[in-house]
Structure formats: structure tokens, C-alpha cells
Amino acid sequence: MGLLLKPHFSIKIMFKKFNLTPWLFLAPAFVYFFIMVVYPIGGSFWISFHHWDGTKFQCSDGRSLKSLDDNEICRRVPKMEFAGLENYKRFFKKSPRDIDKILDYWGKVFDPRNKGIGVPIIDQAIGLTITMSDGETIKWPRLSVETKVMLNTLKWLIFFPLAIPIGLALAVFLNQIGWFVKLSKSLLFFPFVISSAVIGFVFQFFYDPNGGLLSPLYELLGWKDGIIGDKDKATYGIILAAWYRQIGYCLIIYLAGLTSVNSEQIEAARMDGAFGWKLFRYIVLPQLWPATFIAVVVTIIGALRTDSFDMTQIMTEGGPGRGASDVMSRYMYQKTLFDQDYGYGSTISVLLFMFMLIFIITFIIRMYYQDENLR
């Protein structure tokens, strides 16, 4: 018996020394994280340096699948062709030319020899076709699909997060008591429970230029292609539809945040003579910081990945035409699964990952310092 107890005892000491217990509890999560997250990311990196059509396989020992006997089995691995940085070069190949084109466009618009920036029609301001006061029109240049995709992703990053201040404003406005306010709250939150596919379809009907809800407006403005049918406006139309859902989400987060605002502080601030904007900016807003943090993280991820993908895929499939409203997340899907170019698709996903990494790192650092401050 003594022999049996001895190792048991020493293991117990080891547990105490290295504190193994928490690691054992974490192990399932770690294993899951490595298999489901880290390994696929590594896989994407690896495939992005290759050409692969997603259907060619071979045995892990290099034999072809056809050479196997009928009942012989082997571990199948993708049969890829090493390409080095070729896929990355392909993605950025036309960037210099497109930058030149864009600079040329803005150079013409702000050319001092022109008689001022022309007619400020909303359509043309958004559509980036500008009519100068002397009647000359300057058209937005034809860019490569890669540049379009990057610019559209940028548009999402800039305009989609505007849902946060709108949600905040509505939350502050609706943070009152009364049946009408309660009804408005539920109405505004309602979009968040609808799936984005449904929202996409409903907005398609709104935007339909032949008999859609907005068609009288189109007639007034002369937009005969509608919003998502126009290559310059499509991305904005999709972002607007995505707002519908995201504003409801931000609203509910801020409403929850507002309930935890310390009323004593507000009273004290009022006594000190802080009202209106000042009260909001210096007393309420800092207390809403945790809510803002969540809203920003979710919205940025949505702009880069989830919402931009869903809404674009449903509403335009990246069109009209080539990549007019395409975003990186959807273009990656198109290239990988439709065009069977897994190497290039992985390259786009790696680039998107790098792009997101900037935000992820910022958030993590922010979170770290926040925790430090709380200690």
C-alpha cells in the first residue's frame, strides 16, 4: 500500500508546485481553440502560397489516388502546386495603376484651371461623377476588381460604425418611461431579431426601381437604376440596410448601459451647473464606456466580416457587374468556392486577417489596460 501511495503523494506536490489544475481545466478549450481556430488559420497561410483548385488530392506519401488498389486506403492530402508570393503579387498587381487613376481623378476635380467644383447634385456627389460648372463631366475611373473590393471594405469600415452614435442617440432619447417609449424601444430593437437574409430581401424590395417603395424618390432624383443597381451607390445602399439591424443592436446595448449610470453623480453634476451636452459628454458618456467598447468591437467585426458578407451576398452578390459592391469577405468566398481558386481565395482571407489583426490587437491592448486600471 505504501508503494501505491508514494507516487500519488508526489503528484499531489507537483500539482501544487506547478499549479497544473487550472491548465487541466483549460485544456479542452485550448485543444478546441487550436483545432478549430489556430490550425485553420495556419492552413490558410499555407494554401495562400500555392495554386490549388480544391478538388485535387493525393496520398500523403505522394502516390496518386488512381494508383491505389480497390480496397487500399491512404490519408488524402491536397495536391497543390507551390506558387510562392504569386497570389499576393496578383492581388496588388494593379494597385499602382489604380492609385494613379484615382489621383488623376481628384487632380482633375481640384484642378485650379477648372472653374470651381461643379454642380452639387447629390447623385453625382455620391456617384463620384462630377459635372464641372463649365459642363465638363469627370468620371470615376474604371478600377481593377481588387481595388474595388478594398475600397468597398474601407467604405464599410467608415460608414457602418455610424450605427453606434445613431444607436446611442436613440437610446438616450428613449431612456424614459411611458407606453409610447416602450413601444418605440421594441420596434427599434425588432430588426435585430430578424435574420440578415430577411432584411436583405426586404430592402431589395424597397430599392426596386420598378414599383419599389423608393421608386417615386428615384424618379424625382433621376436615378433610373435604383440604389443597389447602380455601381457607385450599391455599397452605400447595402450599408444602409445593414444599419437597420445594427442600430437596434447598439440601441439595446446602450439602453442597458444607461440603467447602470449612477444617478447620484448626475445630481451632483447638476448641482455643479452641468446641463445638456456638458452633462452628457463628461458625466454620462464615460460611464457608458463598457457599452461603447462592445458596440465598437461587434460593429467593426461586422463591417469587416459578418454583416458585410451576409448583406452583400444576399442583396447584390458583389454586383452589379464586376465587384461594384463586393467586399473582401465575399470576394474571398467567390474566388474560393465558385471560381475554384483556393490559393487565391486563401490569399484574400490572409490579407483580410492581417487587416483585422490591426483592430484585434488594438482591442486587446485596450482591454488589457482597462483590466489593469480596475485592479
Added chain:
Amino acid sequence: MKFFKIIALSGAIACLMAQSAFSAGKLVISANTSDAAPRAAFEAIVDKFRAANPSIDVEFNVTEHEAYKTAIRTFLSADKGPDVGYWFAGNRMAGFVADGLFEDVSDVWSSNGLDKSMASTMPSITFEGKQYGLPYSYYQWGVYYRKDIYDSNGISVPKTYDELLANCKKFRANGITPVTIGTKYLWTAAGWFDYLNMRTNGLDYHINLMLGKTSYTDEGVVNTFKNWKKAIDAGCFLDGHQNYSWQEGQAPLIKGEAASYLMGNFLVGNLPEETQNQLDFHQFPPIDPSLELGEDAPTDLIFIPSNAQNKENAKLFLAFVSSAENLTALNKALGQLSPHSGSAAPSDRFQKAGAEMLSRSKTAQFYDRDTSPEMASVGMQLMIDFMLEPDSMMDILEEMEEERKRILAN
């Protein structure tokens, strides 16, 4: 006691073995026939197969047809696939066959005498002398028009492309959309490209272009696009067509706001009966009168994936479908043409017209089936760009050519 146990045990084993001998296993069919009419047609034939082979447990799964195009790549490269899949003949299946993802079904062809009875579609599924699928139907493309609207506007069926353009102008003047089209999912525009290119340059030129042997900036293709531009300038196409799927593009035709639709014969079955009665069909008119009229006649097929689990049952199913009787019934329900020479002649007037037209023409499959999938998706996106911005024609063709060089150069 022990003796009884042994008897009981051997009895149980015998039972199990008998059962496995009786139940001939499963058959998993993965179909893309998600529209109402095709779905019902195949459900009927699967039920018939179930009745004929009660021991086979048949599972019939339907995926939405656009989603199927991605799903197929996943299930073909998985370890275990379904037993029967649906796909398209011609170049669209060539890549899969070359990668060994389709099972050779030559024995089904030879043992059922299909090489004679289905000779017309045999080349579209034959690679290096072996057959890799069973065509179950094909259909014609052409101009479907509202006869009542043509008559009430005093317009006759165009005999030449110039007449078609003149008709467009007349319709526009009367406030009617001459041609409806929904280009959101791109391929409808490729129908126009196919016909314009075949009429401008002929079928052989078109096929060479599809195979990547001709440049997209070649004079012939430029002429095709110039002809296309004429139609855009004449106001032929529905305004805002890029907002609609092909089904949504039907709405103006049904409402009587549009006069015609260049589409495959599956259009007819999708329309309400009233519209069907007002509808008529004509061949796409010639542009260069010296050229033979090539036609698009896409062929649909069922095949056995190489990773299928119940290949014997799958072959049984293919043989079952391949009978003249079953193909006739199937295509009657689909509103398409049976590839079997023993099938009864179609009674429907659209199918009759199609069968008659195709019997005297050489055919292509369709843009997205004739050229490689990647080239097709890029090419069709750029065609929409062209339809929206016809003035950028040369820039667009150069972009197409760049992609062709990358995708089809070898």
C-alpha cells in the same frame, strides 16, 4: 442450456444475414431540382423507382440550384459522397472527370443499349471514349414573345437582327419594354452574348473562344459587342435589369409590360397558364446571313460520384431513368426534350418547335457550361459591366482578355 443459447445465437445471426441479403442498402440522391416543376417530376420518378425496388432505402435530397453549384465541390472532394448527383454536360463536367471525381458509367450505357438510343447527347458526356453521366433532358433557347402584344403593336416576328432592333424602337415608342431580362445572377446576359457571338461569327468561332483559343479582343468578339451595343442603344432591354433575378424578370412579361424574353424552355413551365397561352416562340434571328444558325441546347445529367457508397444501386437508378418510357414521362413533366430516340414526340407546342429547330442545327451548351467556371464567372460579370456602361467596351474587353490569358492560357 448452452445448446439453446447456441441455437438462439445462430438463429439471430441467420436473421441478421437474411435481412442484409434482403435489404439492398441505401441510395442517396443529391439533386439540384429545386424549382417546383422539376422537383415534382423527379419526386415522381423516385417514387416509381422505390416501388420497383422496395428493398432499397432511397433518400432524395434537394438543394437550391445556385447553392448546389458550390455544394457539389464540397461533396465531390469529401470522403463519402452521395450516390447520385446532378450536373451539366460538356466542359462544365470535364474538369471533374479529369480529376477522377465522376464514376465511369460506360457499363450502364453498353448494357442498356444507350449508345444507340441516346447517340445525340452521347458526345457531351463522353471523355476519352468513356461515358461519365446520363443526360436526362435538354432544352432549346430562343426568344419567347407575347403574341398578343406583338399583334396589338403591329409588330411581326423579326427575320433579321436589324428588324429586331427596329422592333425595339417601335416598342419603346409605345411605352413597352421590348425585351425583359434579369441579370442579377449574371447568366441571362450570357445567353445574349452566346447568340450574338454565334450569329456574328458562327458556332465554330464561338466554341474556340469558349475553349480559350481565341482572344477576347479579337475583331470577331469586338463585332459581337458592337452588335450588342446596338441593342442597348435601341433600348431593347428592361430598365434596371441588374436588380432582378431571372424569375423576377418574368414579372413584366406576365404583366404585359414587356414583349419578349430570350430564355431557355424552362421559362414556359414557370409562367402562369394564361401567359403560356399568349406566348409564342421564335428562333434568334440571323445577323450574318452566310452563317449557319448555331443554338444553345444545354444538357442536364445525373452522374455517380467516385466517392459514392452504393454504386450498384446508383447504376440501377441510372439504368431505370434511362428507359424511353421514364425519360418521356420525366421530360413531359419538366417541359423539356428527352434525349432518348425512343421517346414519344413531344405534344407541347414549345417542345415541338424546339425539337424541330434543334434537329437541323449544331449546338453549344451555354456560356457557363462551355467555358471554364472561373472564366465564365468573370466573363459574365464583365458582360453586365458592359450592359450598364456600353461606352467602356474596349476597356471591358481588355479586362476579359487579361483574365482569359491567366485562366485559359494553357
